[in-house]
Amino acid sequence: MEPMESERGMTMGNRGWLERLREYEAPNVTFVDADGGWPIVWVSARGEWVWDVEGRRYVDLTAGFGVAMAGHRSPALVRAIRAQLRSLLHGMGDVHPHVGKVELLEQLSRITFERWTGQGGGRRLRGRAVLGCTGFEAVEIALKTAQRATGRPWVVAFEGGYHGLGYGALNVTHRELFWRPFESQLRRFGCFAPFPGREEDLGRVERCLSRLQRRRAIGAVLVEPVQGRGGIRVPPASFLPWLRAWCDRHGALLILDEIFTGFGRTGRWFACEHFGVVPDVICLGKALTGGFPLSACVGRSDVMESAWPPSAGEALHTSTFQGHPVGCRMALEQIRELERRDLAGRAAGMGAWLMERLRGLRPAPGLEYEVRGLGLMVGLEVRRSDGGPATAVVLDALKRMLVRGFLLLPEGADANVVAFTPPLTVSRAGLERAVRALGECLDEAARATTRERPDHA
Template sequence: MKDNASLLRRKDAATPRGVGVMAPFFVSRAENAELWDVEGRRFIDFAGGIAVLNTGHRHPKVVAAVKAQLDAFTHSAYQVVPYEGYVALAERLNRLTPGAFPKKTTFFSTGAEAIENAVKIARAATGRSGVIAFSGAFHGRTMMGMALTGKVVPYKTGFGPFPPEVYHVPFPTALHGVSVEDTLKALQLLFKADIEPKRVAAILIEPVQGEGGFYVAPPELMRALRRLCDEHGILLIADEIQTGFARTGKWFAMDHHEVAPDLMTTAKSLAGGFPLSAVTGRAEVMDAPAPGGLGGTYAGNPMSIAAAHAVLDVIEEEGLVQRANQLGERMRGRLEALKTRVPQMAEVRGLGAMLAVEFCAPGGHTPDPDFTRAVQARALERGLMLLTCGVYANVLRFLFPLTIPEPVFAEGLSLLESALTG
């Protein structure tokens, strides 16, 4: 029988340390919101493969769809021989994504690829080169993705120089004294000091920051960005890679806002664990690159496309948008009730089931990453998987499957409470 200790030794000998691994054990099997390691120990999954498993591990409809596609064909390269599933999925995303205007969608394999191509499309459509992103942002580990990312450790350390013409402004974080007004003033200063607006192709924003700490973009910020983009001919890009597909209690986080982006990137829970990402946007913008300018050998792989169709069916049929709100309300209430017992809990925040808790030194706003790591470690010891995030690594985020069975969710909440209170 395989054991975790021997597999860890093999991992350390065969794979580089740069691929950071959270768990000191190896998965053997998984089902919905639970997984078991090679030694048979059970864990409740509140990590969701980093927001990939909104429909859970191995949802039967996703498995069936992939098996059926496997029996038909596995690859043709869409640019060589296209297939209907790709077109049908593009049609579905064009309908589902926010914005009452004609849209088009193209598919890739990873979120970072989607970000790279969104920037390419924006530059082709505007004839401009500058891109503005936000502090705390995470947009991938490619060179452009790292340039756009607003968090140095561990993503950018030792990898520079990065592509030019990328600029950052502060993301509003009320807990740490950064207001929407501060952000907008920083943008105006950027236009005065670093780059004129007519050279900016796009402003790229996560409606809820992922790695940055689950900070929610205020509605007034999104309205102001839309006005600014319209005034200067800049494209607004929403990175919905972590927020998409029912996680925030709506299909997309931008559905919480009264304005629509020009381009949107999605990935993660789009295909239930199969590699697939997308860029969806205004039809005339999406058509800016010339034929051959977009694509990839595995982009829109048939297996992933089939999985994505099943995922969208499951979200609709099982009411996961509504369930995200129900689960999120229960978790938020449980966490808020613990504040008096856990003085390090500075803030509980998020939308729907995309929730996080930030830990600071009691009585202040000094980040407390040590306490955060201790809670994560205690939870893992007790069988609950949690992820940290935040520029200071002092935030716990919760990304349990939206299909999680009620008894498992209740058990997970109890384990979380015990980890928080020691």
């Protein structure tokens, strides 16, 4: 059994720790179910496993929001952290750089634009980056880059898209739940187009972008190659190439938000590689370090040079913890680990197998299932037979999965998509048990929901 983080964790169960949390945390942060079935309180994690304060063990099929790509507490990462702590714990951001920051910037260029360009006799381009602390900060750096490089304020984003909750990112995050409470303080520079799920939807996207382009000065198009929080939505293969061509025609930057999809999640190093598209700017985070708040906005060198002038002593975008030494060292080790173990290749094979197993589930009475995804970014959408989202069934099923020892999250605006984004090191046996348990939990939840709400039978 994994040792407890501290003896205190053993003296109080989940419910006791959650009561203490509710006393001191702002009420809108952690959802605590009245019946005590959600959430659990983590105390330790290793590989694909998580332990709670009561000593129960769970298979983590979320990778901690997609962060623990090489597994929780990867031994290589732990060694890198310990080595860094012995030499440099804090740096000086944009003033006095440290060695690890320089090395990481070189590696980010190598795995993005240097790898994507220069083929077939073309000119090899470097990537130049601004580091941040969170994913939404990387998005906001990209938005600033687009405005400075093009001089045009408007950005096209997509329905269902999620790019974070900072005041800049809220302008391009679609779900009203997040931006409506702060609308009076937002300067709306984002406009939205439909996100296509099928080839037939592309005509509607084209008409929408043409209409927006006539009315507004579009400086950039921002898109997730696969929508994560939007419900694991995968666009048709021609969508990103079409967007690339549209941006080229109209002088707009193509910004890819690969905060969720990057670093092997979809079976390639970056999801854009499935579609043969090179962006102007790419936003990275989550799995970049495997467990430390660090993000990056990496742009084509000529774009970044036109957007950001040489520093005269004050950076236009920076922070106290910019390019933190521990985060940079972890990121360097994470990149080495992903390459050494070919975890992107493993994600491709395991993801195809997982989708096949999920497609083999027989829907519970009154429900319909749809499976979609790329690599180990897989969603099972659950709808009622009348076409409506089976939200209550999914939420009930995921609480039942928690009792059985599996951590899963719902995605999509209606929270009716069961999302699988496990560590890329997850065992096939763990996934097999999870699929079998999910089928049973959905059946149980459907029967329970029918008893409570017979109108949806």
